[in-house]
Amino acid sequence: MPDDTMPDRKQSHVVVIGGGWAGWGAAKSLCEAGVDVTLIDGMVDPTGSQPITTKSGKPFEAGTRGFWKDYPNINALTEELEAGNIFTGFTTSAFWSPDGLEATAPVFGESPQWPSPLGQALATIKNFKRLPIQDRLSIAGLLYAMLDLYRSDKVFRKYDDLSAQSLFIKLGISDRLINEFLRPILLVGLFKPPEEVSAAVTMELLYYYALAHQDSFDVRWIHSKSIAEQLFEPLSRRLMSRHHLRVLGGTVVTRLNVSSETQRISSVEIQSVKTKEVKVIDDVDAVVLAVGAKGLQSLMSQSPECSKAAPELVAAASLGSIDVISTRLWLDRYVPIAYPVNVFSRFESLKGAGGTFFMLDQLQKESERALWGHDQPQGSVIASDFYNASVIAVMSDQEIIDRLMHDLLPIAHPEFRNAKVVDYEVRRYPDSVSHFSPGSFRMRPPLETSVETIVCAGDWVRMGDKEHGAKGLCQERAYVCGLEAGNSLIRRKIVNGSNQSKTIQHSVVPIRADEPQVVLGRVLNKIVMDQIDGFGLTLPWLDS
Incomplete structure (x- = not known):
């Protein structure tokens, strides 16, 4: 030392x-x-002081990233930088399949607040358009596994060794719930299908939807410019001027x-x-x-x-990494999508990828001219990202745009078929996201x-x-x-x-503590399971 x-x-x-x-x-x-x-x-x-732009001078950002309710340290940074109101309100989102609208995720904070997970269940009871209630109830075993996840380091590693798909099947989760809800969530949340991601990391992600506070899953977005411009630029400027940071x-x-x-x-x-x-x-x-x-x-x-x-x-x-493709489209007309944030699910055109699309003209309405490089706006501006996109990545830019305009987007609204693409940008980011594979x-x-x-x-x-x-x-x-x-x-x-x-350490703000019933569930589970482990027994889905 x-x-x-x-x-x-x-x-x-x-x-x-x-x-x-x-x-x-x-x-x-x-x-x-x-x-x-x-x-x-x-x-x-x-540093974000020189924004990324397309050849035609329009703004571009690699991936559209949301800010969840429980981001206390980024929220503290925003206040410290006096960045002002840089976020949208919390938004609803929609899941689309070839059959149409599958489900919507509400702004949970706008519903009456109930203890978790009851609050989440009540807030979404009418939001699944096609998935029967019996399929939704089959997630119960997964809720228990989430309580069991942190019982010990050994138990956590056992869950990590399992694929999410293997755990789902062992817990009796229905095929419909897996394929119509959990699979698309994982493809855009962890960027791989359930067969290829760790069950432990999957439960860490789903915890925010199922067991955290009712409003923990609420998400908002940057309402103008980019994350780098709104946060990295003022932070870098401060660190360079006050503390002589060098940036290469x-x-x-x-x-x-x-x-x-x-x-x-x-x-x-x-x-x-x-x-x-x-x-x-x-x-x-x-x-x-x-x-x-x-x-x-x-x-x-x-x-x-x-x-x-x-x-x-x-x-x-x-360890492996995941290919990402980010696109941006400028259209000749406005398409009246009801939801600014959207997820693609079960489309053959995705070729195994996860897909999202965002109506930037809605999310960044107050700075719409900036979306058009300060030219006169003509219509909707869409950001669409593909994850686990190695198959799509070999397609030409035009093929990717055609796939969006002809196969994917019209499911959300038929007016997309009549719209013309005024300008577009496609960028590929090979091996750019960490892959949390089983056992990783x-x-x-x-x-x-x-x-x-x-x-x-x-x-x-x-x-x-x-x-x-x-x-x-x-x-x-x-x-x-x-x-x-x-x-x-x-x-x-x-x-x-x-x-x-x-020379002092930087403060770190913890997220909100778990609700009492969740804490009690973990404590009781540990007491019972430690006794059972003493007899050499284990949970059937962890039995190797």
């Missing part, structure tokens, strides 16, 4: 690799503790150099995306890896000393690695005793993990600020 008794220790320098929510969370916690920080990302401008955009880290003698990070090698020029950043005291499996794999393959010192990072780099939990990177000067951040990172209530692939968890990565370096005295007396 470092000697914290040494006098006049210099200000530490930390390199943060990755400019998403995790990277900015780490940069914030470290900068505000007085640490010298360099943030590096392959994007030309990870259009740059990738190609190698982590770890000293074989001290087992500590010594330098990082970087390369310009545009010029391919290679440089070395020396005097690096710590590194935050705020990257996914694809980025980690690239780094580990070129960092032999680091790979040897931290084999858990090599294991994490071997033990291979996911830990917050603190075997190299004490390297920490990990991101929604896929195992946070140990710093685990936050926000679960799964979400912005809040990524941001909190970034904060905690910085806090870890400070808490363990790996790094020092310019004023050591003020």
Whole structure:
């Protein structure tokens, strides 16, 4: 461990690799503790000060991401930055299949509030258009499994070893509920079908719909511009002006150099995306890896000393990733969709992918001209994203747009057949999202690695005793993990600020505590199941 008794220790320098929510969370916690920080990302401008645009000058964003009710740390950041009212109200959403409207998700906070899960059941009792009540009731076993999930680390890992599909079948969930409701939710929530995702991570996601507070599933959106422009830009500006943060955009880290003698990070090698020029950043005291499996794999393959010192990072780099396609369409007329947020379900045209579409002209009505690059608006603007999209990715841009306009969107409203596409943009993001496959939990990177000067951040990172209530692939968890990565370096005295007396950890706001009946259910289940385990018995769906 470092000697914290040494006098006049210099200000530490930390390199943060990755400019998403995790990277900015780490940069914030470290900068505000007085640490010298360099943030590096392959994007030309990870600060959000130069918005992403199409060739015709219209705005574009990679993926449309919502902000759930229980995002206390992002909400706190928004207030701290004095960003103002940047969100829409909480919105309804709709699920569409080839048969038409399947279900809607209401704004749960607008219904009378009842204890969970009764409140969720009452609020949605009329929202399923085709799914019989007996199929909906078959989810009861899954609610019990959610209570059982955190009984112990051993039990959690057993659930993680199961696929969601296997657990659904063992619990007696009906085929219709799986295929018409759970499958589309997983394809757009965890970006893979139930056969390919961990049952444990699936239950963490579904917890917000089924067992958390009635209004925990309520979601809202950025009402103008992009997330980067509304939040990353003012945050980066503040950190650069007040704390001298350095940001290297259009740059990738190609190698982590770890000293074989001290087992500590010594330098990082970087390369310009545009010029391919290679440089070395020396005097690096710590590194935050705020990257996914694809980025980690690239780094580990070129960092032999680091790979040897931290084999858990090599294991994490071997995990799979998911292809994503983001599209945006500008139409010549307005299509009066009743719901601004929509999910595609069971369409043959999806080729196994999950699909969503958002009516941006509704969500960003107050800034509609900006959606058209400040030209005169002509009609609806749609953002549509596809996940698990490796089959669709090989299609041409025009084929993807035609599939949307002819096969998918007209199910939601026939006027789409008459609309003409004035402009469009299609962008592919291969291996861009973490894949939480069965058994992957033990291979996911830990917050603190075997190299004490390297920490990990991101929604896929195992946070140990710093685990936050926000679960799964979400912005809040990524941001909190970034904060905690910085806090870890400070808490363990790996790094020092310019004023050591003020080198303090960043606060982290917990989500709302579970309701009493949920807590009681977990406690009683643990008491009973610990006794049963003592006799060598186990739950039938966990019996290997």
